[in-house]
Amino acid sequence: MSTSSFPIERPLYRVNIWHEPAPGYAWNLEAWHLYDARDIFEVIEWVADHNKGRPYEVFVTNDDEAETEFAIRLIGADPNSRTSDR
Structure with a gap:
């Protein structure tokens, strides 16, 4: 069986930066594409x-x-997730 690969020289990255508007509220998302x-x-x-x-x-x-x-x-966690340890 043969496989082919196509390396991507400059992959697209997404960064989610989270901020809590007030204590006890859900965290809001600021998304960036690099x-x-x-x-x-x-x-x-x-x-x-x-x-x-x-x-x-x-x-x-x-x-x-x-x-x-x-x-x-690749890195990080969603602070709204129940499994996140912020």
């Missing part, structure tokens, strides 16, 4: 410059359209 990041290390640097200490998630994704997006979480 189109020109060289690698995950550049994405992590971008997050460090923008998250202001807030919880975040980083995904690698195939698309920036919500209806067709397939994303794999």
Whole structure:
């Protein structure tokens, strides 16, 4: 059996930065798509410059359209998730 692979030179990353509007309220999402990041290390640097200490998630994704997006979480957790340890 043969398999083919098609490396993606510049994958699309999605960053979710979360903020809690008030104690006890659900966390709100601020989503960003990073189109020109060289690698995950550049994405992590971008997050460090923008998250202001807030919880975040980083995904690698195939698309920036919500209806067709397939994303794999690389780092972080959704603070609204019951399994999240914020």
